[in-house]
Amino acid sequence: MINSNRVLVVLYRYIPEVAPRVFRWGSIVDELTSQNIDVDVICAALPNTPEFEIIQKARVFRISPWFKGSYSLDQSRKKTNRPKRYKDFLFFKIFRKRVKKFLKRLPINSSLQKYGVNFYHKFISILSRVFNNLQLASDNIRRWIGSLSWPEYGMYWILPAFLKASQLIRQNEYSAVITVSWPVSPHVVGWLIHKTVAKKPNWIVDIGDPFSFNTTTPINDFNKFGKLNTRFERSLLKNATSISVTTCKTREDYINFLPGIESKIFEIPPLIPKAQNPIEPNLKNLLNDNNQKNKLIFTGSLRAKNRRPDVILYLFDQVLNDSELKEKLELHFYGDSKQCLDSFKPYKNIIDKKIYLHGIVEKSFIDQIINTADFLVNIGNVTENQLPSKTVEYISTNRPIINISSSKIDSSWEIISKTGIGINIYAKGVEEINESDISQLLNFIKNPPPPMVDETLKIIIEPYSIGVITNQYKNLIFKK
Template sequence: MNKKKILIVTYGFYPEISPRSFRATELAKEFVRQGHEVTVVAPAKVGLEKFLSEYAVDFIDIGEVTWKVPVLRSNSSIAQLFNRVMVRLSSLWFEYPLIQLKGKVSKALKKLKGFDLLISVAVPYPIHWGVSSVWNKKGDGNPAKTWVADCGDPYMGQENDTFSPPFYFAWLEKSFCRKADYLSLPTENSYIGYYPEFHNKIVVIPQGFKFEEYRINETKRNENKLIFGYGGMFIPGRRDPREFLEFLVSLENEFDFEFHVYTSSPQYVESFAQRSKRIKLFPVIDRLELMDRFSTMDFLVNFTNVGKAQTPSKLIDYAILGKPIINIETGNLNNELVLEFLTKNYSNSIVIPNPEQYRIENVCSQFLSLTD
């Protein structure tokens, strides 16, 4: 095997629970397993020591974001409203405070040389912008021979936020797209979120996981009670659970079921969980522990995104578990489909094609092929 020097630049990394953290962490683990020399540039999170004791990764800590949005120190309703507006507008208009990552990444990369492959992982996109600020298209003095900008959700072409980024961020978007050798996207449909002039740089490399790490829980439970679950965040008006939850609550006396929700946005579920014992609300937990719990359930729930440019990575986890999956579309709830699943009729379950493509071994091979 030809040993490579690989540099991964990311904001999310172990033990953070997020799709982009999973992306960077799983890549680092598998590259090390394959015998490559791996360096990760990221903010160090509490608990990282456990990972570094198991995997021979050279970790460069760029520190957490320290810039703060100016807010009012008051609990009044006016102050709280002002603070929410300030946080939202600072992020939307200036990508603040995450724009600080651009300088942090740039500073770290100026000291690094001699890598075969650099993979920068976004979101947030200031990670790509930081790499772009030190990258020379002529190749002189770059940290690596090949740069792959790995993109999750699109930036300028996003479809699932309430507001689109201001027009002036197009300059930063186009700048990193021009300089990167490749833009890696998780699904084939994601390309529509990027400027056509860069479509020739796009390669599709899905999210990847180590299948053998998944545990199938064989614990016996009450087979008469239907249990199904969802894990992930919600977006009001986009990936919104309220219509579905309202319908479930209306059926609580007709069916013996429990819907288990694991989310970092509990505000969209709390009122329903208070109204009905059928709705069980839980905080976010470790991904493998969540999959262990999901493996005991009858089926799993996916809330679809708006448009086709963004695909939930949780579908990969669901596919590996081999559980039936119900698709819930915000604003267009299919009541008959929900009733089918509640009666254990899974004939209209989502089918995830070719699950083998999500093996991390195959995903890493795709990245390595870009260095040939």
């Protein structure tokens, strides 16, 4: 072990991106630097952000992939402002404007004008078909390249990130290198460092989600890469100095996956963000603030495979049949819901009246928004070994929580059930909901549980506080 007061953190996403691991490590880095520990961060480059800057006293190096086209493989970073129709191109807008202006100059209803209009429409029809075919070909090529990328879309970032990390390790004395997933590419960088660099600081592998046995939301094609995934992850775990995971179930799964790592794999749970300032004025328009309304609020990303809103939408719609609650209730979704827009179609008549989709909102706003809720909605993951950080954030607000489980072993409900401020409704889909579920929710909304006393709340959330979490990582950083 190298004895120094400096740490290198390698992760794909970092501030100012919006992602759970970014929030977690942004807070931890801030806490480490406040304790006079020097932190360097290597992450992937972002458009319109500097290659180097100092954030929270940490030096941040943003590294570009060697293949620039790989940006389009990462769906979370895919440009949303690119033209989706031929009509959106500036060239076509100018062309159409000038053609229409020219046609208006021709004699009205003349054969020349009719010929010009007919030619214009035929040209547009051909242009539309060509554009659609080119776009389809582009999407197919992107999917094909993505299917060949290992471990995922970050493949083209690994080598430049490794070269930068190697340079920094030669120039500085680090007590530890911490590689963070998800995605898995930073762990490949760490593995290359461990295998090739002469200086060998402690290597901490921080795992957000399992890799080689995560069949619910696989990050690559398991048919092609399943064996390679398993071999790499086993080598990763063997060579790491320490391994950190967020739940006890994940730790057990990894011990079963590779017996013998019991002494170096640790559970470091999700993190509760620091207390936020009072609600900012420019946040008010997001809240639809009305004292006469009872707001049910969900925050986070909806996912087609493992976090669908179908059950809570159906339950909410049924609860609206109650005359006492019909005019009082609103259901708000803050976060990315694009993957599940089809779930909202049956309720289009009450969208923007009773159900509100606010889209992605800044993290600082989210932390304040959940403190305005009358009820918080948590949709548990299909996977049994993941505990969303949002769950402990919800608990820290001491507000009533409606938990929707699609798995009998739900890590979210396991902790919420200890608080006495939540209910759990188990249903894999709308077809499994029965009258007792609707009655249970009705009764919960009409008669919400009292909040926990301060002492109980403090005891429950203490393990998830920034001070406790950071100290657990410090024990691994300076491990001898």
